[in-house]
Amino acid sequence: MELQEQLDSLAQEGLGVAAISYDSVEVLRDFAERHGITFPLLSDSDSRVISDFGILNTVAEEGLGPNGDDPEVQADIARYVSVFGASPLIAGTPYPGTFMLDRRGRVTSRFFEEFYRERNTTSNVMLKLGVGLSPIAALQGETAHLKFTAYPSNTSVTVGSRFSLVLEVEPAPNMHVYAPGAEAGGYRVIGFNLEPTDLARFEPVEYAEPEIYYFAPLDEHVPVYQQRFTLLQEIVMDASAEAESILAERDALTLSGTLDYQACDDAICFLPQSIPVSFTLEIEMPDRQRANR
Amino acid sequence: MLALFRAGDMMQLMSNPVKHLFSLLALLLVLASAVSAQDSRQPVNVAALGPQVGETVPDFSLPDQNGVMHSRDSLGGARGMLLLFHRSADW
Numbered sequence: 291m292e293l294q295e296q297l298d299s300l301a302q303e304g305l306g307v308a309a310i311s312y313d314s315v316e317v318l319r320d321f322a323e324r325h326g327i328t329f330p331l332l333s334d335s336d337s338r339v340i341s342d343f344g345i346l347n348t349v350a351e352e353g354l355g356p357n358g359d360d361p362e363v364q365a366d367i368a369r370y371v372s373v374f375g376a377s378p379l380i381a382g383t384p385y386p387g388t389f390m391l392d393r394r395g396r397v398t399s400r401f402f403e404e405f406y407r408e409r410n411t412t413s414n415v416m417l418k419l420g421v422g423l424s425p426i427a428a429l430q431g432e433t434a435h436l437k438f439t440a441y442p443s444n445t446s447v448t449v450g451s452r453f454s455l456v457l458e459v460e461p462a463p464n465m466h467v468y469a470p471g472a473e474a475g476g477y478r479v480i481g482f483n484l485e486p487t488d489l490a491r492f493e494p495v496e497y498a499e500p501e502i503y504y505f506a507p508l509d510e511h512v513p514v515y516q517q518r519f520t521l522l523q524e525i526v527m528d529a530s531a532e533a534e535s536i537l538a539e540r541d542a543l544t545l546s547g548t549l550d551y552q553a554c555d556d557a558i559c560f561l562p563q564s565i566p567v568s569f570t571l572e573i574e575m576p577d578r579q580r581a582n583r
Numbered sequence: 584m585l586a587l588f589r590a591g592d593m594m595q596l597m598s599n600p601v602k603h604l605f606s607l608l609a610l611l612l613v614l615a616s617a618v619s620a621q622d623s624r625q626p627v628n629v630a631a632l633g634p635q636v637g638e639t640v641p642d643f644s645l646p647d648q649n650g651v652m653h654s655r656d657s658l659g660g661a662r663g664m665l666l667l668f669h670r671s672a673d674w
Contacts, residue, residue, distance in 0.1 A: 293665075293667065300660075300665060303660075303662060304661035304663070305660045305663060305665055306658045306663070306664035307658075307665050308658045308665075308667070309666075309668070309669055310669075311670065312671065313673050315648060317671075317673045318647070318648035321648070321673070322648040327648070332643075332646070332647055332653060333645060333647070334643075334645055343633050343640060343641060344632050344633040344634070345632050345633040345668060349627060360624075362626075363624075366626070366627055369627070379671070379674055383670040383671060384668040384669075384670070385632060386668055386669050386670055387668055388667045388668070389633075389666045389668075390666075391640060391655075391663045391664050391665075392662070393662065394639065395640050395659075396637060397636050397637065397638055397640060398663065400633075400634075400635070402633075404628075406670070415665070
């Protein structure tokens with residue numbers, strides 16, 4: 291499990307880790323042994339803590355009840371319970387997600403999904419918390435205008451994984467590249483332009499706060515980056531039953547496209563650039579093995 | 584519902600306006616409750632469920648995979664913790 295792999299990095303950040311589910315201690319022990327899990331897997335076997343937190347999945351029981359045939363209930367079943375239909379197994383489970391808590395138990399951030407099959411990878415949560423990752427499978431490049439490093443938050447992904455491509459950019463001295471808003475002035479905003487795939491969807495890019503640059507020759511104010519910055523291109527692996535059957539047959543997914551940007555210094559604006567990029571991610575199917583009993 | 588308005592109703596309405604005002608009100612109430620029953624199912628919005636940013640989560644005491652008890656406060660590191668809720672380790 292990815293969370294286990296990130297345990298040391300989280301501990302270095304002073305963060306404890308625990309997971310809660312409705313499984314019995316025996317099921318959790320078996321799972322921990324099979325996967326080498328050392329952090330606490332907590333057993334909330336009567337779902338009381340899940341209910342106390344207010345995140346009990348009530349759609350599961352609704353789907354099994356008298357309104358099970360209601361089209362709205364059916365739609366929610368597919369979103370929150372199972373793409374394979376209502377199942378008594380889900381009754382008592384939470385809506386899956388992650389809370390980040392401070393020392394006093396206050397929520398500092400939370401990561402929940404509106405489709406039960408989509409999950410943030412642990413690395414993606416860490417990126418969003420500003421915890422640095424050590425780049426793995428990184429692409430590095432240098433042009434006349436900038437240096438960049440690009441890498442995926444995870445080298446292997448699964449059905450519904452929400453992960454990121456990370457782009458770290460360092461503009462050359464005196465050089466700036468464009469942030470969102472600059473397109474109004476006719477400039478190319480920096481970002482990935484990836485070829486669409488049926489197996490993943492691309493979320494809007496998360497940009498760092500830009501600075502406003504005054505370009506004297508044209509007497510205009512433009513949002514730019516002049517210092518080192520990072521942007522995140524979030525990607526969600528398709529979690530439909532069809533995508534799952536396609537992914538099950540594949541070992542890897544390659545995302546290809548370009549890193550596009552335009553750079554200017556205080557006198558000259560260079561032509562927009564497109565640098566080819568490609569990221570290959572291993573496909574790992576979820577563990578559907580049941581506990582040994 | 585329309586069957587309630589028979590031809591005679593209009594006559595009665597004129598002969599006994601107060602009584603009919605009540606039955607009209609009753610009819611409106613029935614209609615209103617029928618509409619609200621249809622709309623009573625709230626769509627799920629997971630983002631709004633459970634403790635929000637800035638709120639304190641409930642304390643708990645639960646056994647781990649080795650039977651060791653843990654609470655919210657015993658699990659936190661110096662800067663807090665990551666608390667994951669998942670569906671099951673069993674399927």
